[in-house]
Amino acid sequence: MKAFSYDRFGGGDVLHASELPDPVPGKGEVVVAVQARSINLIDIRVRSGTMGLLVNKRFPKVPGADLAGEVIAVGPGAEGFKVGDRVFGAADPFKGGAFAERIALSALNLCPIPDGLAPDVAAALPIAGLAALQSLRDLGLLKAGQSVLIHGATGPVGLFAVQLAKRTGAEVTAVGSSGLDTARRLGADRVVDYRNGPGLPKGLRFDVILNFSGKFPFALGRALLKPDGRLVEPSPTIPLFIGSKLGNLFRRKKHMALAAAVRRADLKLLADLAATGALEPDLAASFPFDATREAYAMVERGGVIGKVVVTS
Template structure:
């Protein structure tokens, strides 16, 4: 079977398409024939070696943190799934990715495909949808709150925007020019094109700032927060976690983090939101498996609206 692998840290140039033996079912695992895999910002960090504490240094490695496909084998000790089930999931391990024609994946990070999504849509939502759910909980967003989402039209932003609106918040979305229309369509109350206006110079303040762009650190965002406001950070690291843990008890503005964990129950809840029409899938740009290197190059250019997805042939 074909699998995308890399044997050293580096740019997308280190990725190769390899023939490897198909996996056998393990206890607690499903063997899934993969139909689609999406690309997340963490994929690039893992491949470049920027997150070695998560990935380890054993090669070869395979990228891909979330997927959708069809169950081909059910391992010992697994219940609730059967051969032929359409499924989606992710985040089983940062050491074993899913960009392969077949994968062995822990059943605990898999759920049945939402009825409203195809494989491409489902592969695009697992990691970002779960992160958005967690962010709304971490920020304790409630009706009447004023929330800033900085980076509202990328892969994760559309879901965070919709869930914040669903909680009753007034949402200000910051986006590039190409994402302004999408942010408005998804219900943002105010949309700021960062190429035309600086949100930090606007004089506005918020109950919560969800920082998705990687360009607004806590030190700068504090000027945007109301007293007791919350800054939600999607890039936890040891230094930041320790620093926030020591300082949060002694300051008004809180620096909190999204640490995403996939479970079947959380994925099922995400699917229910989608099937009920409470969440609208974000846009996707689709590449075929043969275009894998180009897909990663595009995803890592920045400024993309929505997610990049690699589709594998049936």
């Protein structure tokens, strides 16, 4: 099958078109003929070789977690799907595999695509949508009437979080730069451009802070949390992961580390919202499969508002 792969860690130049063996479904797996994928930062971090022990050194590696397509084979014990089903979901982001014509992955990582949802829109949802949903609901414990600061609201995860927080009934403050009009359109009550002005209005306190920018760590953010507030760290290191859990035993304000889990129920929740127009992935650009390198280059240059997808 056709794929894009790399044989060593590095920049975008290590990614090349290749021919790889067709995947065979293992126990609990299905094979999906991929029709669309979307790019996440984690793809680029894995390729760069900076993820330490989280990523093995076996090559070739195929990037990409998010995907949508059609089931073409069902392995032993893979429940819930048959050949011909339209599905979307995510491969293990540390392993990748979506930038190929076909992929074998656990059936548990997939969900049927609801009627009315196009594969490219479905492929834009998984990792960024799950990270936003689980940050707000499972780690932030956000409730109606509470206030949330989304620091880094104009990236793909932040834009999903703005919409999901608004749907929860929270008051949303969004910090970002050029995508703030989009954040406002998608539901932010207050937008703050980090490039200029006085920053956040004085005196504001939040129930939940999401540090999607990576520039608002707990040491800085805790002063802006309400007494029982929670700050979510989306890219924790292993020491931070352990340290925050231990520290939380001794403080009211909590520092929560995110490791987004690919769960069918959460994929379904995102897809159902997207199918009714209640959640917008805001597709920034769509590339054909042969232009995979250009798609990654666009994301790596920065300044993209929304998700970049690669189809067929």
